[in-house]
Amino acid sequence: MPASAFSTFAHLTTQNVALYRGVMGEFLAAKRRFVVHLRLEDVHDALMRDGSFGQIAAESVADALAQLVDWGNLRADPDTSRVTTVEDFHRARYLYQLTAAGEAAERALAVYDEQLGRRGALQAVALEDIATQLQGLIVLAGEQTPDAARVGLALRDLSVRSTDLAENAQAFMGSLRRTIDLYDADAEAFRAYKDRLIDYLERFIKDLVTIGGQIAALLHELPHEQVSRLISIAARREAEDAAPGGDAGAEDHREAAYLAGVASWEERWRGLREWFLSEPGRPSQAKLLRSRARQAIPDLLAVVATLNERRSGRSDRSADFRTLALWFAQAPDEAALHRLWRSAFGLYGARHLMLDRETLAEREEQPVPASTPWAQAPSLRISPRLRRTGSYERRGGPSRIESREQGRRLLAQLLARQSAQTAAARARLATSRPTNLGELGHLDEDAFDLFLALLGDALSARRAGEREVRTTTADGTLEVRLTALADAPLVEIRTPAGVFRGPDHVIEIADLMPGAGAHADLMPGAGSDAASTGAPADDAQKALEEAPA
Numbered sequence: 391m392p393a394s395a396f397s398t399f400a401h402l403t404t405q406n407v408a409l410y411r412g413v414m415g416e417f418l419a420a421k422r423r424f425v426v427h428l429r430l431e432d433v434h435d436a437l438m439r440d441g442s443f444g445q446i447a448a449e450s451v452a453d454a455l456a457q458l459v460d461w462g463n464l465r466a467d468p469d470t471s472r473v474t475t476v477e478d479f480h481r482a483r484y485l486y487q488l489t490a491a492g493e494a495a496e497r498a499l500a501v502y503d504e505q506l507g508r509r510g511a512l513q514a515v516a517l518e519d520i521a522t523q524l525q526g527l528i529v530l531a532g533e534q535t536p537d538a539a540r541v542g543l544a545l546r547d548l549s550v551r552s553t554d555l556a557e558n559a560q561a562f563m564g565s566l567r568r569t570i571d572l573y574d575a576d577a578e579a580f581r582a583y584k585d586r587l588i589d590y591l592e593r594f595i596k597d598l599v600t601i602g603g604q605i606a607a608l609l610h611e612l613p614h615e616q617v618s619r620l621i622s623i624a625a626r627r628e629a630e631d632a633a634p635g636g637d638a639g640a641e642d643h644r645e646a647a648y649l650a651g652v653a654s655w656e657e658r659w660r661g662l663r664e665w666f667l668s669e670p671g672r673p674s675q676a677k678l679l680r681s682r683a684r685q686a687i688p689d690l691l692a693v694v695a696t697l698n699e700r701r702s703g704r705s706d707r708s709a710d711f712r713t714l715a716l717w718f719a720q721a722p723d724e725a726a727l728h729r730l731w732r733s734a735f736g737l738y739g740a741r742h743l744m745l746d747r748e749t750l751a752e753r754e755e756q757p758v759p760a761s762t763p764w765a766q767a768p769s770l771r772i773s774p775r776l777r778r779t780g781s782y783e784r785r786g787g788p789s790r791i792e793s794r795e796q797g798r799r800l801l802a803q804l805l806a807r808q809s810a811q812t813a814a815a816r817a818r819l820a821t822s823r824p825t826n827l828g829e830l831g832h833l834d835e836d837a838f839d840l841f842l843a844l845l846g847d848a849l850s851a852r853r854a855g856e857r858e859v860r861t862t863t864a865d866g867t868l869e870v871r872l873t874a875l876a877d878a879p880l881v882e883i884r885t886p887a888g889v890f891r892g893p894d895h896v897i898e899i900a901d902l903m904p905g906a907g908a909h910a911d912l913m914p915g916a917g918s919d920a921a922s923t924g925a926p927a928d929d930a931q932k933a934l935e936e937a938p939a
Contacts, residue, residue: 625651
């Protein structure tokens, strides 16, 4: 394609791009009003009414129109309708109208602007329309001679709704991350937006599961033979209106249009099936969309958790760097800046020689700049061994192997003590019946740590709207059943660290491995090997004692 074919987009890279876009916008608006031609004064008056260009001169508009004509966006025809004198005939007067290339360029720019700012939507209504159209196709497929107009309309509406659903879903999921980043700066606005968005996602996921299942069942009810017959009827009807082209005869060009229509409809039908029906090794687009929508909910909750941490005063990397930047800005002098740099990042000047305490004290009193040449710097006293061997260390036999027997005994004792504490905490919390949180009474430090871990697992496993949740610990040795109470009062659990308050729940903690509590390690901060393998503390101690030094 020659480079001149793209000259209609040349006005986008010029200095007066706003004026050119305004002029072209007036021509598009005139065409929507069924006005074909515009004069210079018409365009000038429209731009003055718009107000975006101020008191723009008519000469500037005339120059813009002439330039757009040169680029091929507009066409200028002599205006002889108002000629009354010879002077009027020789005066340049033109009627301007859009060229085909100029109109195509403006429509492309309009689509670009629309897509750039498009937020998209998850259209549950489109799912219902697709199911309704499929039901209509099933009825038409069962008729002996289906009406061609009804078949064509049904297929076209089905194609349009499917295209809208796919494009809007893609635009929505693509803009979701940008929306999260936009609201990240405003915590309060994001929290309000989060509630609405999660409710929106949950409703669409529910509709996608239910209505998507109905659509999949309807697609299975339409065998390929019936679909091919309906597609053939619709393509044959569309081919009747195909315009002849070239040297082909009437029947030839209609047959070519028919074959092209069949191929186009079959491609769209195949895309519809791939959207809702999964195959081995290739999940459907509806399933992928459902997964992405579900993943968006924990992503939103993660942003909310980050905002809550910032509000509660917890430090994060960005806050640390902002505080450090403030300290740098408030430093009194350059020496303080260097000390702050060394303290913050642990980076010091290179020292090729080891200095003793006296030399360091002397350097503190009389510092030597880093730019001082070695020849002019104060001399250093070097150890004779360093001068002779290049090392401070005295060469000799290897050091004796250090005995680590005492360290292994300490580790074994620590493991045994932690196992005993864990067993006691499990025995303290295990309930034989459903119990209110307020009945737990006073908890020691170990039992309270285990209780917090179990409560956190249960609350994180509970979904929105559920009153009862059941979960097990990571090692499968404890089962927790937590039930929320309506109008639950606040209860208190006293611990050595303070008083734990919260709404009352019914909790039941069952030990799934009686007798193994002494060997399971559920304490926060402890290792997971003993908990996952169930190795007794005595075996762990014996293994430590038999380890080589």
